[in-house]
Amino acid sequence: MMRPYRPKDNVQKKAYYTDRFWIAPRIPEEDVSQDKVYAADIEKIKAKFDIKKAYIQRGQLVVIIDPVINKELLFFLRDELGYDMLMELSAIDYLAQDGEFEVFYQLLSLSKRKRLRVKCRIKEDEAIESVNPVFRSADWSEREMYDMFGIKVNNHPYFKRILMPDDWVGYPLRKTYPLHGDEAAQWYEIDKIFGKEYREIVGPEIRDAAWIDKTDTEQFARYGHEVPKGAPYDSEPVKIDSFNEDAPLVETFDLKKSKIVDRDR
Amino acid sequence: MAQHQVNYAASGGLPVALTTVDKIVNWGRSNSLWALTYGLACCAIEMMASGASRYDFDRFGVIFRASPRQADVMIVAGTLTKKHAEFIRRLYDQMAEPKWVISMGSCANTGGMFNTYATVQGVDRVIPVDLYLPGCAPRPETLQYAVMLLQKKIRKQSIFQKQKPKRLV
Numbered sequence: 001m002m003r004p005y006r007p008k009d010n011v012q013k014k015a016y017y018t019d020r021f022w023i024a025p026r027i028p029e030e031d032v033s034q035d036k037v038y039a040a041d042i043e044k045i046k047a048k049f050d051i052k053k054a055y056i057q058r059g060q061l062v063v064i065i066d067p068v069i070n071k072e073l074l075f076f077l078r079d080e081l082g083y084d085m086l087m088e089l090s091a092i093d094y095l096a097q098d099g100e101f102e103v104f105y106q107l108l109s110l111s112k113r114k115r116l117r118v119k120c121r122i123k124e125d126e127a128i129e130s131v132n133p134v135f136r137s138a139d140w141s142e143r144e145m146y147d148m149f150g151i152k153v154n155n156h157p158y159f160k161r162i163l164m165p166d167d168w169v170g171y172p173l174r175k176t177y178p179l180h181g182d183e184a185a186q187w188y189e190i191d192k193i194f195g196k197e198y199r200e201i202v203g204p205e206i207r208d209a210a211w212i213d214k215t216d217t218e219q220f221a222r223y224g225h226e227v228p229k230g231a232p233y234d235s236e237p238v239k240i241d242s243f244n245e246d247a248p249l250v251e252t253f254d255l256k257k258s259k260i261v262d263r264d265r
Numbered sequence: 266m267a268q269h270q271v272n273y274a275a276s277g278g279l280p281v282a283l284t285t286v287d288k289i290v291n292w293g294r295s296n297s298l299w300a301l302t303y304g305l306a307c308c309a310i311e312m313m314a315s316g317a318s319r320y321d322f323d324r325f326g327v328i329f330r331a332s333p334r335q336a337d338v339m340i341v342a343g344t345l346t347k348k349h350a351e352f353i354r355r356l357y358d359q360m361a362e363p364k365w366v367i368s369m370g371s372c373a374n375t376g377g378m379f380n381t382y383a384t385v386q387g388v389d390r391v392i393p394v395d396l397y398l399p400g401c402a403p404r405p406e407t408l409q410y411a412v413m414l415l416q417k418k419i420r421k422q423s424i425f426q427k428q429k430p431k432r433l434v
């Protein structure tokens with residue numbers, strides 16, 4: 001699928017965010033019987049497990065399950081059906097929409113050259129079973145999932161944050177987390193290094209990239225016209241009354257006047 | 266009358282040079298600025314390039330050291346994350362006086378393009394900075410110029426300075 005073509009001339013003049021609330025078109029869900037390999041696989045899965053839904057999307061099989069059977073199903077997929085690599089594992093925040101997280105496992109079968117995605121939904125306060133015994137690569141992914149979304153994972157061998165510091169407050173990849181950080185995040189380094197009482201001394205972060213202190217003539221030039229460095233903000237600007245208009249901008253090179261060293265070179 | 270009359274005052278009279286303590290100490294300090302190897306992000310590539318043979322930092326006396334105990338100047342080259350902030354303060358406190366800090370690149374100066382929850386908005390929130398070096402990333406020439414400006418600054422300083430307050434995390 002290609003993105004629709006839009007004319008690009010004068011694109012700078014247009015408002016940047018005209019498309020802000022654009023909703024991506026749904027990718028069609030095809031029936032599993034379209035693909036022989038997938039159809040055979042889903043037969044075997046259905047014989048053993050209770051799955052909620054299965055369909056093919058963009059040539060990949062998507063299986064939606066109940067979160068409690070995730071480990072058993074992945075064991076089965078790995079050992080019986082040959083999906084022997086866990087490519088990716090993470091979650092999507094649907095808390096605002098449905099009050100749930102969607103956890104997904106993206107698998108690859110090297111022998112069949114097929115990909116399969118297992119999805120399940122859990123509530124905010126629910127924990128999910130670790131798939132670390134099935135795929136070792138799940139170790140760090142599950143820690144990252146906890147770090148970024150706050151999803152607890154049961155029976156993980158070393159369950160702690162992976163990217164953010166251990167004493168971090170909040171889960172940054174949740175949709176409700178502000179981009180510039182909550183209060184704990186904004187003062188994190190000050191609180192940790194100097195202590196809370198230093199907040200007043202250091203002051204808040206300057207997050208506005210265009211911020212200029214108009215009255216500070218030490219570090220910024222005054223808008224419109226220059227005052228000498230360090231002069232009071234409301235003092236008179238420096239006036240340049242006259243300059244020599246006849247003075248040449250570039251002096252022409254004069255062979256006779258100039259001394260040339262090492263002429264032979 | 267001595268056969269070889271020596272004019273002591275003229276240059277080349279005798280190998281004697283007159284100077285002040287400030288001048289000779291600062292001459293030594295400014296010309297052997299050992300830098301702490303402190304690459305944090307992409308700016309570190311430019312810092313490494315400055316250290317390598319084409320730009321050759323050694324001729325300024327800037328030799329990169331792997332230990333803060335042996336370093337005089339900390340070149341903060343790159344993005345300082347909040348997780349790392351305590352370590353930069355610790356390394357800074359471990360450097361022996363006198364010490365200087367060059368903040369290299371937009372990220373170290375102001376947080377740069379990383380206007381996010383995880384980036385410290387300027388290293389000067391955590392450690393005192395002597396020289397801010399603009400650019401993303403600054404070219405090696407810029408870093409060389411910054412070091413030369415720092416040398417200029419050091420030559421103007423008195424050798425008796427107040428110790429900067431320490432605070433170990």
Ligand code: SF4
Pocket residue numbers: 306307308309342343344369370371372373377400401402403
């Ligand atoms: S200032 Fe630019 S080059 Fe330097 S660390 Fe930041 S993003 Fe990288």
